[in-house]
Amino acid sequence: MSNNKLAKSVASPTVSYKEHKNEAAVSKQQSAMPWLGQQKQQITDHFLNLLWRDLGLLTLFAVPLSLSRALHSGWISLYTVHLIIGTIVVVTALLRAQLSVALKGFIAVAVMASLGIFGLVNFGLAANGPIWMLSACVIASFVYSSRTVIVIIAVTFGIFALIGSGFISNALVAKMALDEYMQTTGAWLNFLLTSTLLVFIVGRAIKTRQMLIYAVAQHHYRQWLDDLPLALEVVDLEQQSHYRNRAAEQLFGHDNQIDAPLQLTARLLKLPLEAPLLRDELPAMQALKGLTVELPAIRLQTATTDRVVRCWGWPGYDEKGRVQYGITVFEDISAQVELDRMKNEFVANVSHELRTPLTAIRGVVGLMLGGALGDLPKPVEQMTRVCQQNTDRLLFLVNDLLDMQKIEQGKLEINSQPCAAQQLLQDIQQNMQAYAQNFGVQVVLNNQAPHAVINVDPQRFQQILANLLSNAVKFSPKGNNVVLRASTQVHQLVIEVQDTGCGIPDAFKERIFQPFSQADGSDNKARVGTGLGLSISKKLVLQMGGQLSFSSEVGIGTTFELRFPLLES
Incomplete structure (x- = not known):
């Protein structure tokens, strides 16, 4: 040597x-x-x-x-x-x-x-x-x-x-x-x-x-x-495997006699669509270009294995700051994905089983309150309305769970079409007015873009605004207004939902769009919800090509902002 x-x-x-x-x-x-x-x-x-x-x-x-x-x-x-x-x-x-x-x-x-x-x-x-x-x-x-x-x-x-x-x-x-x-x-x-x-x-x-x-x-x-349990592979500028640990060889099913990068010997598929990753899209190749990448879930298929992995890639530099290596880490999350699949299947089955009887109960309660059985005694009517309100809450929860499962599995259908924003905004204002009155709050529409047209799914668009308005109403003091405002900015329709509530604590802002996330505090117990509305809304907005953000100050209020590209104005 x-x-x-x-x-x-x-x-x-x-x-x-x-x-x-x-x-x-x-x-x-x-x-x-x-x-x-x-x-x-x-x-x-x-x-x-x-x-x-x-x-x-x-x-x-x-x-x-x-x-x-x-x-x-x-x-x-x-x-x-x-x-x-x-x-x-x-x-x-x-x-x-x-x-x-x-x-x-x-x-x-x-x-x-x-x-x-x-x-x-x-x-x-x-x-x-x-x-x-x-x-x-x-x-x-x-x-x-x-x-x-x-x-x-x-x-x-x-x-x-x-x-x-x-x-x-x-x-x-x-x-x-x-x-x-x-x-x-x-x-x-x-x-x-x-x-x-x-x-x-x-x-x-x-x-x-x-x-x-x-x-x-x-x-x-x-x-x-x-001895690291995570699979680690380092690829050099010649696109040869410079180093890989035992976990990588076990994950890819190869011994250390192969010079080629292990990720080139396997078939990597993007999830949930299972589209093949091209050579230039591989984490090591991206890292050699100086990019840092993260793939939350990809399917890894070899002659002997079929697993789901999470992957990271980042560049390795020499003493002069030049990229010399592409460093990649793979974590086998097959067991976690299987547990998630079983959980999702269980939640979906239970939700479907719950929705059928709840719909029937809601229908019967509606008939009773509508006078199908004659005038109800006052105490009975009050109890029936309580039953109706809680049935509606359960149905909202079931529908949110089903939507969340469909979104995670990539099965939620979005039927986008050109829609007049003014009609959508007026409909949602009218639909939410009765709900807001129960809290002593008014929903005020301020539409400065009466001719705006956007490409959205009208049903899902109404669902997004219903989630944002219901949160604003719940957290606004009695006697105040929730403002639904629309305007145009740089070929975009900007929709704002503004309240004058307690605001969002700084510690909660980072996870506000995560599923089942709710701010802590005894004052919020009376306004408890599923914690799914904002997460679902965020995902629906992204699927329709829009953006959802917010600004908030404790003690002053919160403003959620929606942005969609304009088709015509």
Whole structure:
């Protein structure tokens, strides 16, 4: 493995899936620790292989230079040691690919230490002994544990001190006159070569130490990302899978032998229409364009699976702010979708079963109040009206539930057609006037767009305004007016429903259009509803190509605003 390739595999903040294709998918604890150990051993092996390559080349020059000094000093035992060590170095350099990390490391430390000791004993500080011994300590730090390295360093200083004291006490004497030794070309070339080797060893040691630090960081990322229950896939600019965790492989039903992005191997369908996602619409491809996307529900189909997933995609940048990766996360929501389907089916069935008897009860009550059984006694009439009001409330609830289910399932039919806005607004005002009078409130129409025509479903349009007006009436103080205002702005019909009620609390504004959402407060208990009206209205407006928004201030009132494109004016 080249130095650049190895650096790339360890320097990435996430684990490159391409560098670990042959790793077995085992349990979390069994897979995490061996991987880190393998990475450390691989990095150390790479460091030692480069070291032995350089030592082999150096030996081809250093040993002849060392032996050439025999012309001045005569043959001494040091030269025999150099010849033996040179042979060992050359053989080890040639066989380095077959030797284990431990053996290569041991031989390297032993060679460096031997050269250092014999150099110091024979020539003292005039030789390269300190350089060789320092190199032995550096190499040992990559091969042995911290305790062993400390012992080696202590022994090295002990040997250095012992030899130094020997020269100071004249127990040791240089094998040749140091003045003559310093005047030889071989001595200077030898010092230059060994010093250069030390620079290379220290430089590579620093780089290797950085790689080991990155490997530990990778180990942490592997535990955080590989064991994540969400499926994660990172796609690079070449549209190849840079990384994916085990959850992604399990979700898509593929192993880690495939380079192509998993989302390209599956069939992804938009819900609820189940229209296929085009290649450029895939979350990874969108992310590579610098876009952030979220797909609440898509169907994921492969040869072995058929699931519903929620998906996110966002770009990953380099240090210069350029997009380098498309990061995607998939969450399997099949179980949640199935529960929702069962819930919706149950609610729909119960609602249908309730609506039939409620309609019958409402009809009978209406006949009784209409005099079909003759004049009713006053107490009976009052109780019958209470029955009628509560029957109407239950029917509203059932109809809202059915509408909500149809909207969520994409089955609600919208029959849009050109409609005169003035007639629609007048009809809804008249229909809501009796309801408003029960609360002591008047609905006032202020139509400044008498000729406006919009493309809406008239029945659903009336339903939207009925929901907005009923809320405004319920929350307006007795004796006040609810204003229904219409005007035109930039080819749009703007309809406002304005009340002077208590206003909407800030904490509730973010979820006001969510199903079953109601503001808290004891004052609201007398005006409780289903919590579905605004949610249904929002969805109906969007389906008819309009917009629904609001503004509110606590203690002053609320204004809901509808906007629809004008057909003609």
